[in-house]
Amino acid sequence: MIREHGLLLTHHDTSDSDFYDVPTPEEVAIYDPTQGPCCTAERFRMDIRGFPKSAWNISAAKVFARSFQEAHAQYRDKAQREVERAWTTHFAYLKNVYQKQTSKARDIEADKQRHRRKERRTQLYYRRMGVAQGCYHLRNNGLAIVKELGIDGMSSDESDHPPGNGIPVYHIRIKQWRSSKITEILRACDALHLRMRYGGDWDALPGAWPHLRIPSLKHSTKAAAPQLPSNFYSLDWLKTLNEFQRDALQPRIEEYNLDVPEQIVRLVLLQLSVKFFY
Numbered sequence: 001m002i003r004e005h006g007l008l009l010t011h012h013d014t015s016d017s018d019f020y021d022v023p024t025p026e027e028v029a030i031y032d033p034t035q036g037p038c039c040t041a042e043r044f045r046m047d048i049r050g051f052p053k054s055a056w057n058i059s060a061a062k063v064f065a066r067s068f069q070e071a072h073a074q075y076r077d078k079a080q081r082e083v084e085r086a087w088t089t090h091f092a093y094l095k096n097v098y099q100k101q102t103s104k105a106r107d108i109e110a111d112k113q114r115h116r117r118k119e120r121r122t123q124l125y126y127r128r129m130g131v132a133q134g135c136y137h138l139r140n141n142g143l144a145i146v147k148e149l150g151i152d153g154m155s156s157d158e159s160d161h162p163p164g165n166g167i168p169v170y171h172i173r174i175k176q177w178r179s180s181k182i183t184e185i186l187r188a189c190d191a192l193h194l195r196m197r198y199g200g201d202w203d204a205l206p207g208a209w210p211h212l213r214i215p216s217l218k219h220s221t222k223a224a225a226p227q228l229p230s231n232f233y234s235l236d237w238l239k240t241l242n243e244f245q246r247d248a249l250q251p252r253i254e255e256y257n258l259d260v261p262e263q264i265v266r267l268v269l270l271q272l273s274v275k276f277f278y
Contacts (some may be wrong), residue, residue, distance in 0.1 A: 002086045005068050006094070009044035016097050023047050029058045041067035048098045052088045061087050091248075120170070121154040128154075128189040135192055137261040145185055145256055148232065153225045157216075170215035176206070177237045178225035181258035188260045195267070224249060231255040 003015060010019075021043070023031075028047050031038055038059040039045040044067075047056045065083035067075050075083065125146070132143040157170035224233070230251040241249065 001072065002068070002083075002090050005071060006064070006087070006090060009041060009064065009067060010046075015094065016101075018101065019048050020096055021045055022049065024057065025049075028054065031056050031059070033059055037063050039063055046091060046094075048095055052091050052095075057088075057091065058084075061091070117156045121156055122151050124154045125149075125151045127193055128186060131189045131192045131196070134196075135264070137263045138189070138192075141257055142185060142189065145182065145232075145258070146189065148256075149182070149230055150221065150225060153182075153228075153232075156220060156222070169214065171214060171218065173216060173218050173220040174219045175222075175224075177233055179232055179258065182232055185258060186262050188264050192264070192267075196204075226250055227252060229254050229256050231258060260270050 007015065008016075023038070023045050028050060033055050038056045041063055044060070044063065046060045047054060050057055052061075061084040062080070064087045065080045068083050068087075069078070069080065075147055093151070128146045129143065132138040132146050135142070155172045155176075157172045171236070224237075226248070227250045230238075230253060233249075233251055238251075
């Protein structure tokens with residue numbers, strides 16, 4: 001009957017229903033038991049995140065016990081503390097349910113974040129492919145380099161702002177295995193995209209504004225893309241590999257020219273003060 005009365009007060013259909021109207025940490029922190037109960041039976045609020053014996057939850061247990069005894073005449077002769085203890089035991093079960101719910105919610109959000117990062121890497125790859133294909137000076141070598149890298153060769157990033165709150169800023173995760181010359185080629189593609197986006201005269205065309213991507217101190221945890229031309233990899237990073245790791249990587253002997261064409265440097269890179277977009 002404790003469970004059923006708890007469902008009634010919390011307006012839940014079942015014990016594993018979602019928890020609503022949970023007091024904030026600020027409300028719990030400033031609560032003073034000498035000023036009265038923390039809640040009412042009509043608006044029953046337990047601090048499901050807190051300890052059973054916190055000032056707030058002790059007060060909530062008293063509110064529950066009084067409501068329970070008023071609703072069930074056969075228990076009015078029972079000491080109120082017995083009902084409070086029974087509720088506190090049930091509260092421990094409810095807290096476990098809540099912890100499982102929040103853990104599941106965190107897992108779902110983490111999956112969504114991974115999916116969004118993968119989507120941004122995919123968009124980045126095809127955007128760079130389009131830029132390299134559309135630029136005479138990058139059409140051969142630059143396009144081949146982006147193709148070789150593939151989607152997994154693009155740097156992942158993470159946003160540092162809540163959705164819908166201001167301009168998105170994405171912090172790039174450093175790929176330690178990737179050559180700095182490769183990064184320069186990719187930046188050239190990004191700079192060209194920005195120039196095209198601004199119509200060559202730096203006047204914004206209709207559509208979404210570029211997302212700012214800036215380097216972070218975080219390293220990517222993804223494994224290096226295998227079987228790439230040897231000069232796609234950082235020499236310093238290659239020196240850290242043991243025999244077995246290098247054998248698994250299988251870098252190819254062939255090498256590409258990784259120099260950014262001088263025409264691209266003159267056309268775009270020297271005109272931009274911001275280098276990290278999309």
